[in-house]
Amino acid sequence: MTSRNIRYIVGLLIFPLLLCSCDPKRLFEENRVVDKGIWSSTEKQIFEVTIPDTTLRYNVYLNIRNAMEYPYSNLYIFMQTVFPDGRIARDTIECALADYDGRWLGSGMGSVKYNRFLLQNGVSFRQKGTYRFELEQAMRVNELKGIRDIGLRIEKNE
Numbered sequence: 001m002t003s004r005n006i007r008y009i010v011g012l013l014i015f016p017l018l019l020c021s022c023d024p025k026r027l028f029e030e031n032r033v034v035d036k037g038i039w040s041s042t043e044k045q046i047f048e049v050t051i052p053d054t055t056l057r058y059n060v061y062l063n064i065r066n067a068m069e070y071p072y073s074n075l076y077i078f079m080q081t082v083f084p085d086g087r088i089a090r091d092t093i094e095c096a097l098a099d100y101d102g103r104w105l106g107s108g109m110g111s112v113k114y115n116r117f118l119l120q121n122g123v124s125f126r127q128k129g130t131y132r133f134e135l136e137q138a139m140r141v142n143e144l145k146g147i148r149d150i151g152l153r154i155e156k157n158e
Contacts, residue, residue: 025158027051031063031151039144045135047152051125056156060120062135063151066097066104068111070146073098076138079119084129092138093119112148122157 028049035043051058064075075095082088095117098104106115125131133152137144 023155025155027058027154027156029063029151029153029155031065031149033149034147037067037069037146037148039137039147039150041137041139041142041144043136045150047133047135048130049133049152049154050130051128054124054126054128057122057124058120059118059155059157060123061153061155062093062095062117062119063149063153064095064097064106064115064117064147065108065149066106066113066115067146067148068104068113070097072139073100073102075147078136078138080134080136082132082134084127084131093117116153 028047030047032045034045062077062079066075073096075097077093077095079091079093080088081091095115096105097113097115104113106113108114135150135152137147
């Protein structure tokens with residue numbers, strides 16, 4: 001392999017990292033792969049986020065990647081938020097993954113679709129510190145097939 005080819009390959013590997021790091025609004029984003037695309041009712045996806053500034057407002061998003069073998073048009077999720085002082089809030093979230101005609105929503109080509117759902121717009125976190133977000137599927141089945149990834153994104157609302 002020539003040095004020119006090596007530089008080309010290294011450039012291809014570094015370029016996506018540069019694109020990801022150029023997101024000044026993002027405070028936190030992490031996506032978790034669901035093992036074998038089957039989300040067990042006993043498996044929580046846990047995200048810990050440190051909020052450094054209580055004067056700013058933030059947008060909170062839920063990221064979901066689903067495969068076409070997902071058997072439903074929507075997804076219900078329980079989200080438990082543990083505040084830095086130990087208080088707990090619990091919400092139920094409904095995410096529409098397909099329209100009324102059964103066409104998949106979201107972006108992506110092929111058999112996997114990506115959706116980003118706005119959970120909270122312009123929320124202010126009143127406590128500095130680490131917040132814990134626990135997500136669990138609430139679809140009344142023990143093994144939910146077709147969910148590939150679950151993620152959380154928090155960005156500055158500017």
